[in-house]
Amino acid sequence: MARAQLTTDFYCNSCPNVFKAVLPVVRSAIEKEARMGASLLRLFFHDCFVNGCDGSLLLDDTPTFTGEKNAVPNKNSARGFEVIDQIKAAVERECPGVVSCADVLAITSRDAVHLLGGPNWDVKLGRRDTRTASQAAANNSIPPPTSNLNQLISFFQNVGLSAKDMVALSGSHTIGQARCTSFRSRVYNETNIDASLAQTRKNNCPRTNGVGDNNLAPLDLQTPTYFDNNYYKNLLQRKGLLHSDQQLYNGGSTVSIVRTYGESQSTFANDFVNGMIKMGDIKPLTGSKGEIRKNCRSVN
Ligand code: HEM
Ligand SMILES: *[C@@H]1O[C@H](CO)[C@@H](O)[C@H](O)[C@H]1NC(C)=O
Ligand SMILES: *[C@@H]1O[C@H](CO)[C@@H](O)[C@H](O)[C@H]1NC(C)=O
Numbered sequence: 001m002a003r004a005q006l007t008t009d010f011y012c013n014s015c016p017n018v019f020k021a022v023l024p025v026v027r028s029a030i031e032k033e034a035r036m037g038a039s040l041l042r043l044f045f046h047d048c049f050v051n052g053c054d055g056s057l058l059l060d061d062t063p064t065f066t067g068e069k070n071a072v073p074n075k076n077s078a079r080g081f082e083v084i085d086q087i088k089a090a091v092e093r094e095c096p097g098v099v100s101c102a103d104v105l106a107i108t109s110r111d112a113v114h115l116l117g118g119p120n121w122d123v124k125l126g127r128r129d130t131r132t133a134s135q136a137a138a139n140n141s142i143p144p145p146t147s148n149l150n151q152l153i154s155f156f157q158n159v160g161l162s163a164k165d166m167v168a169l170s171g172s173h174t175i176g177q178a179r180c181t182s183f184r185s186r187v188y189n190e191t192n193i194d195a196s197l198a199q200t201r202k203n204n205c206p207r208t209n210g211v212g213d214n215n216l217a218p219l220d221l222q223t224p225t226y227f228d229n230n231y232y233k234n235l236l237q238r239k240g241l242l243h244s245d246q247q248l249y250n251g252g253s254t255v256s257i258v259r260t261y262g263e264s265q266s267t268f269a270n271d272f273v274n275g276m277i278k279m280g281d282i283k284p285l286t287g288s289k290g291e292i293r294k295n296c297r298s299v300n
Pocket of ligand 1: 045143145146170180
């Protein structure tokens with residue numbers, strides 16, 4: 001993997017107030033709708049896993065350009081693009097043409113996690129924006145919720161992340177929502193699920209494919225807008241919502257990591273931050289590669 005020279009002080013001279021421009025916009029978006037913090041965090045993941053953290057996810061489809069927004073993992077699911085537009089606009093007012101959309105995603109996801117009660121960290125910056133996107137790569141590089149443990153490990157290995165990074169980053173599912181279509185087969189057909197959770201989720205997710213597909217349920221049943229280690233506590237009780245979630249605690253090689261994070265908020269927080277920094281280092285465009293997009297939705 002190309003692990004390039006991102007630095008925490010990249011905009012120190014060229015845009016010293018970039019963090020002050022981003023934070024209030026993230027804060028007001030979360031005040032308006034707490035789920036938005038989760039949605040923004042997920043955008044960074046879905047950007048980084050597809051040919052690196054290069055803003056490719058943010059490009060809109062046009063009659064002559066196919067972006068990633070309609071790829072299987074994103075369609076009817078990835079959200080928060082209007083908030084990214086607002087953040088980018090605030091950053092452009094502060095320092096026009098300086099800060100990439102890829103870096104906006106990195107700063108935004110850090111702020112979202114911290115505002116929801118999670119850890120804070122220094123984000124590495126200096127990514128540039130791609131002029132291309134790949135719907136095929138988006139279809140193939142982001143793990144689906146039907147994945148088993150070996151598949152999850154290999155999706156992460158493909159971008160240079162370890163099984164431990166995979167378990168720590170999955171703790172993101174302590175916030176946010178999933179659609180019925182993402183958990184239907186788990187709640188109707190699986191046996192390694194808490195019976196009362198399965199019943200509760202069935203109540204708002206009809207068995208028939210195509211019926212109620214977009215009905216939402218929280219990934220963490222207790223505190224879906226608070227970034228804590230409840231995700232792992234749920235797994236210990238067979239209360240993971242997605243098939244892929246429960247795979248982390250189903251007798252395989254990752255059970256001890258899940259136990260550790262379920263018992264220690266601080267170990268989880270530490271490994272999550274390390275994982276986010278590693279994920280943010282996936283194949284960035286640096287130097288004179290790519291561009292600094294003016295509008296995150298289209299190439300300059
Ligand atoms: C380990 C493999 C992963 C799988 C299989 C997976 C799958 C999913 C699925 C299916 C959803 C629900 C989408 C929907 O129904 O609309 C979801 C939501 C979410 N995912 Fe993941 N995910 C994984 C890892 C991650 C990682 C690494 C992050 C962040 C670092 C992340 C952050 C989120 C967040 C925050 C949400 C909620 C989004 C919202 O409410 O808008 N996920 N994920
Ligand atoms: C992505 O997957 C969808 C659904 O299978 C398919 O319609 C689309 O053509 C795929 N895109 C590419 C570029 O392979
Ligand atoms: C449950 O499994 C059966 C047998 O494989 C399948 O026909 C059915 O569609 C599944 N139901 C759901 C809701 O996934």
